[in-house]
Every structure is written in structure tokens, then in C-alpha cells.
Amino acid sequence: MNAASAAWRVLSLVLCLGGLADAWAHKASDAYLRLSVDGHVVTLRADIAMRDLDRDLVLDADDDGVLRWGEVRGRAADLEALVRRDLRLTVTDAAGVPCPVGPFAPLQLEQHSDGRYAVLARNWSCPGTPAEAVLAYDLFAATDPTHRGILARPQGATVTTAIVAPGTSAMRLAMAVAAQGAGATEVAAGTTSTTAATGFFRDGVHHIWIGIDHVLFLVVLLLPSVLCREAGRWRPAAAWRPALWSVLGVVTAFTVAHSVTLGLAVFDILNPPSRWVESLIALSVLLAALNNLRPVLVETRWRLTFAFGLVHGFGFASALKDLGLQQADLALPLVPFNLGVEAGQLAIVAVLVPLMWAARGWRGYPRWVLGAGSALVAAIAIVWLVERLFDVQLLGLGG
Amino acid sequence: MKAVRVGISLPLARPVVVALAVARATAAAVAGLIASGVAAEPFTPRHDDEVVERLPLRAGSAGERARQRAEQRVLQQQPRDLGLALRAAREAIERARRFGDPRDLGTAQAWLQPWWADPDAPPAARLLKATVLQARHDFEPALAELDRLLVERDLPAALRAQAELTRAAVLQVRGRWAEARAGCERLAAPPLALPHGHACLAELDSLQGRDALARQRLDALDRAPAAPHAWLALLRAELAEREGSAAAGALYEKALHLEDDLYVRAAYADWLLDAGRPGDAAAIVRAGQAKDLTALLTGLPDALLLRLAIAWRRTDDPAAPRARVEMQARFDAAALRGDMSHARERARFALDVVGDAAQALREAELNWAVQREPADAVLLVRAARAAKRPEADAPVRRFIQEHTMRDRRLERLG
Numbered sequence: 125m126n127a128a129s130a131a132w133r134v135l136s137l138v139l140c141l142g143g144l145a146d147a148w149a150h151k152a153s154d155a156y157l158r159l160s161v162d163g164h165v166v167t168l169r170a171d172i173a174m175r176d177l178d179r180d181l182v183l184d185a186d187d188d189g190v191l192r193w194g195e196v197r198g199r200a201a202d203l204e205a206l207v208r209r210d211l212r213l214t215v216t217d218a219a220g221v222p223c224p225v226g227p228f229a230p231l232q233l234e235q236h237s238d239g240r241y242a243v244l245a246r247n248w249s250c251p252g253t254p255a256e257a258v259l260a261y262d263l264f265a266a267t268d269p270t271h272r273g274i275l276a277r278p279q280g281a282t283v284t285t286a287i288v289a290p291g292t293s294a295m296r297l298a299m300a301v302a303a304q305g306a307g308a309t310e311v312a313a314g315t316t317s318t319t320a321a322t323g324f325f326r327d328g329v330h331h332i333w334i335g336i337d338h339v340l341f342l343v344v345l346l347l348p349s350v351l352c353r354e355a356g357r358w359r360p361a362a363a364w365r366p367a368l369w370s371v372l373g374v375v376t377a378f379t380v381a382h383s384v385t386l387g388l389a390v391f392d393i394l395n396p397p398s399r400w401v402e403s404l405i406a407l408s409v410l411l412a413a414l415n416n417l418r419p420v421l422v423e424t425r426w427r428l429t430f431a432f433g434l435v436h437g438f439g440f441a442s443a444l445k446d447l448g449l450q451q452a453d454l455a456l457p458l459v460p461f462n463l464g465v466e467a468g469q470l471a472i473v474a475v476l477v478p479l480m481w482a483a484r485g486w487r488g489y490p491r492w493v494l495g496a497g498s499a500l501v502a503a504i505a506i507v508w509l510v511e512r513l514f515d516v517q518l519l520g521l522g523g
Numbered sequence: 524m525k526a527v528r529v530g531i532s533l534p535l536a537r538p539v540v541v542a543l544a545v546a547r548a549t550a551a552a553v554a555g556l557i558a559s560g561v562a563a564e565p566f567t568p569r570h571d572d573e574v575v576e577r578l579p580l581r582a583g584s585a586g587e588r589a590r591q592r593a594e595q596r597v598l599q600q601q602p603r604d605l606g607l608a609l610r611a612a613r614e615a616i617e618r619a620r621r622f623g624d625p626r627d628l629g630t631a632q633a634w635l636q637p638w639w640a641d642p643d644a645p646p647a648a649r650l651l652k653a654t655v656l657q658a659r660h661d662f663e664p665a666l667a668e669l670d671r672l673l674v675e676r677d678l679p680a681a682l683r684a685q686a687e688l689t690r691a692a693v694l695q696v697r698g699r700w701a702e703a704r705a706g707c708e709r710l711a712a713p714p715l716a717l718p719h720g721h722a723c724l725a726e727l728d729s730l731q732g733r734d735a736l737a738r739q740r741l742d743a744l745d746r747a748p749a750a751p752h753a754w755l756a757l758l759r760a761e762l763a764e765r766e767g768s769a770a771a772g773a774l775y776e777k778a779l780h781l782e783d784d785l786y787v788r789a790a791y792a793d794w795l796l797d798a799g800r801p802g803d804a805a806a807i808v809r810a811g812q813a814k815d816l817t818a819l820l821t822g823l824p825d826a827l828l829l830r831l832a833i834a835w836r837r838t839d840d841p842a843a844p845r846a847r848v849e850m851q852a853r854f855d856a857a858a859l860r861g862d863m864s865h866a867r868e869r870a871r872f873a874l875d876v877v878g879d880a881a882q883a884l885r886e887a888e889l890n891w892a893v894q895r896e897p898a899d900a901v902l903l904v905r906a907a908r909a910a911k912r913p914e915a916d917a918p919v920r921r922f923i924q925e926h927t928m929r930d931r932r933l934e935r936l937g
Binding site: 152153154171175176178179180184187189190191193194196197230231232233236237238239240267268270271272274285287392399 | 564565566567568570571572573574575576577578579585588592595598599600601625626628629630632633636639659821849852853855856857859860861862879881911
């Protein structure tokens, strides 16, 4: 090993066979941008880490490793110059007239997860309704290419976020459309938008369509809505209004109930074990089917729907969570995902109800469609229930 | 049929309560989003003397700081000076490793920027690029760059050695042990004939349970006066930990004493946590840090904060919830910038701090797709158990069989 002792010195860089896979870091550098519209006024606020500002502008004049408010405040003009140079926003109104920009608001500070940030805000006052903004972002492009701007745009109750890399081409932001909340039409060259609302909408539709247990639950509850129960016998409904009300009652109860628990589960307020949720969903299908065979609730089926709809919501939540999102990211997809579920559900209703309406007069409907159909669903539900309760595979019916 | 009646007898007041809870939850989520960085209420300090931020003092002396600042000014002019860039980037990588701040990796990349996207850049610049990528856990791009370097026939020996060693390390993390071994053998054999190759072979041997042989090799290497004793002590400590030997504690202590290194400190804390000594783990994490709770929590690098949150939870420390909130805020801030690379840490946090086994399992599965060290295997097995889905550890079981991975922690889990 003597020859080797000198050889150890050959490698100048860190020896890190062990320390590679562990992340030991704070997060990298971010600036938080907020672009908001209030009437004819557009505001862009930028929160920039003081550590980053000190690195580029040397704020710590006395070199004591501590930034005092006086040291920072005295350099406000330099901070503003940096923002003017590297965070360029142009705003135009509906007539294409450029909106003049005002002075910076007085310098303030803000605490974020990795330290204090300087807050620099400016207003653009438009003659007409603001229509379009173009953002060119070059902050720290020369000194930290891994820096990112996290752009938040509040629009009504929601906030869309986009990530902007320094030095990429300018980002076009449609303001008027955004103000109406009509969705994402922004052209973001070189950036990634974190709101893929349409994607989550499609996921919602997809989930209800492939979620055969949700579909069967709904179908079984809808089957009797084109019939009336009189003296222990089913008869075809004569008037369409009561039938439609019955359908609406079931669909609304299901929608409200599962939206409630979907929200609760996504925000982790209630998080029942998935095995129980899945088992209860199977039980809900079974009970709904049995209720058709030996009716207990007829006019008030919506109550059954509501109670078990709550359970189905937990099922949707686990589907949403399985899309691999972080807790913090779940709030935004919640709405499009749920809308997707509702749209998928309405599509099923729209196809099914007219068919049922047409078939209700057939003498065999109560016996073959309602009776045999419900019995078949009940049998499937029993298999699911056993499979899910005892975690075994009986027939592999899916769902 | 009874069940139906029970099912529907839910009082109607309940939905209202639930709906209120949803409204509250939505408000809380929005507040959480705001806290994690979108926007909150800014403030104006009252006095000019008020301390508004503590800067990380990374350079030793005032002179050194002055030099760094001068270089920083040069960097803003986007120079194309390879010698300066290589030295400054290497220093920045070194700082990132010591202090755990990825901003330093950003600085390293900034220096290398003129050569970053150039496939024909000088080999030394491409080697540093691969090192930055590796440090950011961009393992596949790092491997691709190193592979391209190593096929070059006239690559200087020093660069070849560093590239081989880095590549072997990445391959080992990715669970590609056969390729890692081939690289280590090339390092150990002439013409390179470097002791690093033997150390790296010893580590691979130990991963496969050939501990006696591995220990012999490491002990022999450690006898050379110029050997990197701290690194070898770490390798020996990890070997002892995999063996289930109590000697690991003393070896970690020694490694830490020889070189105060973030990774070693975190690994030592893990060993203490695993040995059922959360109080000692917390002490190791806190050593040399600020005494004040807020300064401590905001100043700790993620790796140490995670260990502290786990240790405090196990000792029921009154400050445990604060460590948890701080850690969660950092994960949220990273997620906001789209950084999802630290699944190992998120899995441990979910499992050992939050107690959300299902989430821990999801993260541990994501992590296993990227990293396959014993710690990652242990994590997936533990998460699968906690989530009551023992079958979910099948990929680990398969890996253990195919690679004959040996680790007492895995055996203890059964």
C-alpha cells in the first residue's frame, strides 16, 4: 500500500462514494412573483431572496455576515435597478395601447421558507381593460442558472402558477381571458405551467368511466326512476316530471356527497383506510341493488345515495392522490378533477336515462331490467365485498 | 336490510357540518399555499439597526470573502476563462457538499455555463458538469456525460480516474453493481492503479455480505499515511452498520471527528435513531448549531432538520411540531418550484414524522425507482409494512435476490 499512499492525492475532487444519494440541501434559489389585475391596474410583486441579492450586489457593506435594515434600505435604488433590468413586464390594454408603469412601492420584507426576501412591487395603469402582458425574465441568469421565478396569478378564487427560468424567451400572458377565468391560454415558451386543468378534468372523466363500481352504483340507483311503486308493484311512470326529479335527486345527492368527502380527503382532514373505503363502496353497490329487489326506500333513494356518495368521494380522492401529486399541489387539480367526474357521470346519465325512459313501458322492464339487472349487480358486489374485506382475489372482476 | 336504515339515518345536519369543514379546509389550503411562498403580508422593519437576515458565512477569512466577491463580480460579466471557471466551480461544488446549500451548485453551473451545453467542451468542464448533475440527483444525465468522457482515448489520467470514481458511485446508488464493480476494477488496475478502486471494491463486497474481506481491504488502505482517513472511517462505519455491529457508532464518531461533514453527521444520526437513541441523535444534529430554537430550525440543512424532526417526535419533545412544520414548509417550497427529486426524504418524513404510511409508501416506491442503496431498500420495506401492503416490497425482495444484497437491517425486518 506504500505506493498507494501518494496515489490518494491524485483525485482532487471530493470523495463521495457514500454521500451521493442523500439529499442534504435547502432548496435552490427561487423568486416569488405575483401578477394581479384590479380593474385597470396590473400589479407585479417580486419577492427576491436577500441571500441572492447579497451575492450579486454585496448588500452586507460592513462584511459582518449580518444584514441590517439600514444596509438593505440604503440600497433600495440598486435593488430596483436590478428588477427593472432583469424582470421586464410590458402590459397592453384591449386596444393594444401600452400601459405606463409607475414607481416602485416602498421596499418591504417578507419571510419565506428559506429566509427573508425583499419585496419589490410596481403598478401598470392601463387606459382600458388590461389585455395582455409579456414577461421577460433574466434574474440571476448569469450567476445562478438554476434560479427560478415562481409566478402566481390570482384569478378569482384560484391561483395559477407557472415556473419561469431565467434567460428563456418572453412569456405571453393573456390578462382579459384570465380575468374571466376562462382558463389557460398563455403561451409559455421555455416554461412549464403547473396547472394542467384539462389534464385533471380528463383524469376525472376517465376515473368515473373505468371505475365500474361507481358506475354500477349510479346505474342501479337510476334504474327505478322511470317507474312508480304502487301497492307493492312497479308500474311505468306516466309523467316525465316526477321521473326527472327522481333522476336529478339521485345525481345531485351523489355529486354533493362525493364532492364533500373528496375535498375532506384531499386536504387530509379525514383519511379513512382505503381497504374500508373500497369495502364500503362495494357494500353501497350491494345495498343499492338489494333496495331495488326489496324496496325499502323508493321516493327517498337520494338519502341512500347521499350517505354512500360520501364513501365514493373517498375513493375518488385516492384516485386523485395516486396521480402522484404533493399535498400542496392537490388544491388546484381538485376542481377540474371533480368537474371531470361530474361530466363523466352526466354523460352516463344522458345516455342511460333516455334509454330507460323508452324501455319503461315494456312489461319485462321491472322483472328483467330492474330485477335481473339488480340481482346481477348484487352478485358482483358480493364478490367485491368479500375480495376487498379479506384482501383476496376471487374472480378478478375489477372495479 | 337493517344496514340500509342505519346508513340513511345520517342526520341532515351532518352534511352542513361537513360542508363547513370543507370550506375551512379550503381556506386552510389556500393559507398553506400562501405561507409556502405565493404571497403573504410583507412588513417594514422599524429601525435601521434591526437584523433582517443572517448570511451564510462560508469563506473562512475576510480576505477569502473579498476574493470570492471579486470573482462574483467577474462572473456577472459572463467571462470565458476556463482556468478560473474550473477552479471557481470546483470550490462551489466543495461548498455545496460541506454546507448543503444547492445555491452553490447553481454558482458552479453559472461558472461552467459557457461550456454547459457544448458537447465538445473541454473534458475538465464536462467532468465538473457531471459532478454538478450528480449532486443534483440528475443521475442519468450525469452517467451519460461520464460515459462520453470515458470513451475518449486521450483523456488525462487524473480526469479519467475522477470520472471512473464518480461513475462507479452513481452506478452503485442506482443499483447497477456489476457495472460499478467493473469501473472500480479499472481504477484499481494498472495503468491507474489507484487505492480508490480498492476502497470502492471493498464497499461493493460489503454490500453483498463479504464483510470480512471488505474490512481487511479497508483496514489495509487506512494504514497508508496519506489515505483519506475520514472517508475510510465512514466506509468502515457503514460496513459495520450493515453488519449490525455496535462498532459502527465509534467509527461514525471517528469519521466525524476527522472531518466535520454533513453526510457523515446525518448518517451517524440515522444510526443512533436506528439504535433506539433518539436523544443522542438530536444532540449530534444540534452540535455546533444555533441554540435559539427559531435560528436552529431555520438554519439547519434539510438532511439534519429531517433527523431532528424524527428524533424529537420519538422523544416527545415539545418542539417536535415546530420541526415538523418547518420541514413540511421546505418540502412545499421545493414542490412549488417543481423539484420532486427528494423522494427518500419525503418518504422518511411521511413515515417517521407525519405517520402517513400510504404517502410514505408512494414516495418510497418513487424513490426506489431512482435510488437503490440499502437505506432505500429498508425504507420501502418499512413503508410497505406500515401501509399494511407487505406485497409492495416485492421489487426490493427481487433486488436482494438478484444482487445478493446483505444488510442486517433488512434481515431484522424479515
